[in-house]
Amino acid sequence: MPGRLQDKAALITGAGSGIGLESSILFAQEGANVLLVDVNLPAAEKVQKLIADRFPNVKSAAFKADVGKEEDVKAAVDKAVELFGRLDFNNAGIMHPADDNALNTEEKIWDLTHTINVKGVWWGCKYAILAMRNNPVDEAKGLHTGGSIINTASFVAIMGAATPQLAYTASKGAVLAMTRELAMVHAREGIRFNSICPGPLKTPLLMDFLNTPEKRDRRLVHLPMGRFGEAVEVAKGALFLASDDSSYMTGTDFKVDGGLTSAY
Ligand code: NAD
Structure with missing residues (x-):
């Protein structure tokens, strides 16, 4: 039986650990060709080897890129298009851990967090949109085949965190806002x-x-x-958003949080 991402291609950032690692394995298991992007190349290569062993019918490659650098993000998308011919999925997800609050956070921590978490997502979206515009359109659905972009935000974008992580929280709020607007602007192009x-x-x-x-x-x-x-529980949510099973969903804040954001 064909997988849920059969013949699609996925570019996954932060693929060397956590959510990115589990999403890479799950997406490959469902038939997607995967480009595993991480600033930590050995970590991404380890995941690539595991995928090549377990899923020999899927194409996979590891690629070193820092999503905080526009030229790296462009190079990663170009690589995915070169290897797989088309690009169906972009997932940007990183964090700079810092114990920061309004009184003592340092501007350099704020800037670094926003460069990676916000600009990294923007650039990931920018080059994915350009690549997805070359995907064929499914006339029946009015969608670019496979044009689904997933941006990793966080529950702290919705709830107030009591642990000080102000720069991180602000950056994740920006991811939600940016994703909603992109969803509206590109809805008629069939990119979700x-x-x-x-x-x-x-x-x-x-x-x-x-x-x-x-x-x-x-x-x-x-x-x-x-x-x-x-992490695999979030990867399963990402699989749903990447697949055509979610074809009428765009602009959502999809929560995989064990009920946390509904808690009193
Ligand atoms: P993780 O630390 O396990 O993995 C992150 C990966 O991203 C690592 O492999 C790391 O090398 C890579 N990375 C870091 N900076 C990078 C850069 N500049 N360019 C390219 N790759 C880079 O983290 P995770 O828990 O899987 O988190 C993934 C995403 O999920 C992040 O955006 C994080 O903010 C978000 N998130 C995580 C949690 C959580 O509890 N873990 C909760 C909410 C949101």
């Missing part, structure tokens, strides 16, 4: 944009931030399911 809002996950990004059992326990109290999420 959705944000995915993960709750707290058991990945290096959060576990390095909540680096003591006390800090983790304090956060766990607020989680309706009483546990941190797994």
